[in-house]
Amino acid sequence: MRNMYHSIQILLVEDNEGDIVLIKKAFSDARLANKINVCRDGQEGYEFLKKTGEYADAPTPDLILLDINMPRVTGLELLEMIKQDDALKIIPVIMLTTSTSEEDILKSYQLHVSSFVQKPVEFIEFLDAIQQIQDYWFSIVKFPPKLAYS
Numbered sequence: 001m002r003n004m005y006h007s008i009q010i011l012l013v014e015d016n017e018g019d020i021v022l023i024k025k026a027f028s029d030a031r032l033a034n035k036i037n038v039c040r041d042g043q044e045g046y047e048f049l050k051k052t053g054e055y056a057d058a059p060t061p062d063l064i065l066l067d068i069n070m071p072r073v074t075g076l077e078l079l080e081m082i083k084q085d086d087a088l089k090i091i092p093v094i095m096l097t098t099s100t101s102e103e104d105i106l107k108s109y110q111l112h113v114s115s116f117v118q119k120p121v122e123f124i125e126f127l128d129a130i131q132q133i134q135d136y137w138f139s140i141v142k143f144p145p146k147l148a149y150s
Contacts, residue, residue, distance in 0.1 A: 008138060010036045011061035013045035013078060014096075015070045019119065023065065023096075026130035034138075037061070042073025046081055049088055061091060062143050065133075066113075068097040068104055076104070079111045090144055094133065 039045040068075035
């Protein structure tokens with residue numbers, strides 16, 4: 001049973017336009033009550049999360065999908081900033097990346113990432129991976145109440 005107390009707010013921090021399109025399509029195909037906000041690098045993602053500048057009215061995400069290799073602020077740097085911030089660290093973060101580096105995997109878990117998922121290269125496998133993320137995070141997992149981190 002999916003969390004029904006509110007629609008799920010997702011923050012996607014990804015610089016690859018093709019991956020953004022695929023991820024948004026996979027989520028929309030599932031017809032769940034999800035809202036996906038996109039930031040194209042870690043700096044923009046941090047501004048969104050801290051509600052600064054143009055993001056003053058940004059919603060607090062329930063889940064963050066984060067790429068590692070991005071300009072300005074990398075995914076690992078952003079993950080570290082999130083997990084050091086008392087207001088943000090409760091938000092689950094999924095590292096969704098092409099990286100296969102054992103160092104990236106280890107560092108992500110040392111920084112308390114919720115999951116590390118390698119993006120498949122093949123289109124169908126990519127969509128299947130997103131579907132599996134949806135199935136787990138939106139059917140099984142209970143999110144903390146919004147008031148805990150809004």
